[in-house]
Amino acid sequence: MRVLSGIQPTGRFHWGNYFGAIRQMVDMQGEPENAFYFIADLHALTTVREPERLRANIRDAALDLLGLGLDPRRASLFIQSEIPEVTQLTWLLLTVTPMGLLERCHAFKEKKARGLTADAGLFNYPILMAADIILYDSDQVPVGEDQLQHIEVARDVAGSFNHLYGDVFVLPKGKILEKGGKVPGTDGEKMSKSYGNTIECFTELKAQRKKIMRIQTDSRPMEEPKDPETDPLYQLYILFASEEQKAEMAALYRRGGFGYGQIKKELADAAEAYFAPARERRAYFESHPDLVDDILREGAQRARAKAAEVLLRAQAACGVRSLPK
Numbered sequence: 348m349r350v351l352s353g354i355q356p357t358g359r360f361h362w363g364n365y366f367g368a369i370r371q372m373v374d375m376q377g378e379p380e381n382a383f384y385f386i387a388d389l390h391a392l393t394t395v396r397e398p399e400r401l402r403a404n405i406r407d408a409a410l411d412l413l414g415l416g417l418d419p420r421r422a423s424l425f426i427q428s429e430i431p432e433v434t435q436l437t438w439l440l441l442t443v444t445p446m447g448l449l450e451r452c453h454a455f456k457e458k459k460a461r462g463l464t465a466d467a468g469l470f471n472y473p474i475l476m477a478a479d480i481i482l483y484d485s486d487q488v489p490v491g492e493d494q495l496q497h498i499e500v501a502r503d504v505a506g507s508f509n510h511l512y513g514d515v516f517v518l519p520k521g522k523i524l525e526k527g528g529k530v531p532g533t534d535g536e537k538m539s540k541s542y543g544n545t546i547e548c549f550t551e552l553k554a555q556r557k558k559i560m561r562i563q564t565d566s567r568p569m570e571e572p573k574d575p576e577t578d579p580l581y582q583l584y585i586l587f588a589s590e591e592q593k594a595e596m597a598a599l600y601r602r603g604g605f606g607y608g609q610i611k612k613e614l615a616d617a618a619e620a621y622f623a624p625a626r627e628r629r630a631y632f633e634s635h636p637d638l639v640d641d642i643l644r645e646g647a648q649r650a651r652a653k654a655a656e657v658l659l660r661a662q663a664a665c666g667v668r669s670l671p672k
């Protein structure tokens with residue numbers, strides 16, 4: 348079984364990225380040949396147009412991922428653009444993709460609905476993502492809920508290609524966690540860089556505490572019992588809590604008579620303790636840049652070997668690159 352996932356280097360990773368995807372990626376590591384994780388810099392080009400910033404983001408992404416527990420002895424970490432086969436496969440897949448399938452994809456639909464002009468890169472973004480997945484014969488794709496639609500697209504186009512040309516591609520499956528599939532931000536909406544409601548995994552501690560203290564809560568009187576399930580502060584708290592702490596907190600909400608300030612303080616303490624070992628690991632990798640380069644290079648080598656094999660299989664199946672090898 349091969350696990351694969353990607354994450355865009357569009358800014359520092361936040362709790363949504365971590366609890367939705369990165370934690371699963373870490374838990375699913377095993378052999379470096381079977382766990383492929385990459386920094387999706389080609390996807391990020393649809394939003395980051397400053398080369399210096401993109402380069403710095405890619406570096407930060409690698410450090411964040413290694414800090415958060417990606418282990419180069421148990422997974423391959425690489426940069427998407429180091430694998431040119433991915434854009435070649437994208438073209439093969441585009442030739443079997445109906446326009447309507449892409450028109451229904453939410454990133455493009457939302458941008459259009461907001462009256463913004465979308466470029467062809469954004470429109471075709473799900474097919475580059477499909478190629479990312481299909482190129483390595485991936486079975487499982489751990490992600491947050493918002494990416495499930497894209498994995499369905501990958502499954503659909505892989506299926507169409509197979510239908511036309513035989514059994515060429517493995518059909519991938521998305522994997523989301525019940526707790527963490529959709530992490531709310533400080534305003535209660537989905538945590539997202541584009542909504543400005545994020546709490547990053549490695550923010551400086553004082554700034555992190557400040558963000559947590561600003562999480563929006565309702566203004567009902569303290570005494571009133573409250574439903575924990577609809578409260579974003581509770582949803583964030585349980586990401587860090589044990590089952591026992593979770594049950595206690597839920598009971599407190601239902602009883603009423605508490606202040607949100609106290610819960611925010613507990614959340615800040617829990618988050619600080621939770622990410623402390625990751626901060627240390629990140630600092631280690633930050634002070635060993637050559638080691639990080641080696642990890643990314645070796646990861647790309649392993650990924651490329653697999654990519655070349657699958658691309659050739661696809662090319663042979665559809666009749667291109669037909670000169671004898």
Ligand code: TYM
Pocket residue numbers: 351352353354355356362363364365366367368369387390475476479480488489490491492493494497527528529530531537538539
């Ligand atoms: P990206 O970079 O937007 O997000 C990376 C991962 O974080 C998850 N995530 C969340 N999960 C729960 N709650 C949230 N609030 C939250 N916000 C983000 C995302 O679901 C994702 O798993 N298109 C992808 C990158 C990509 C990819 C791939 C992923 C490119 N190729 C191939 C998997 C397989 C993206 O934009 O994720």
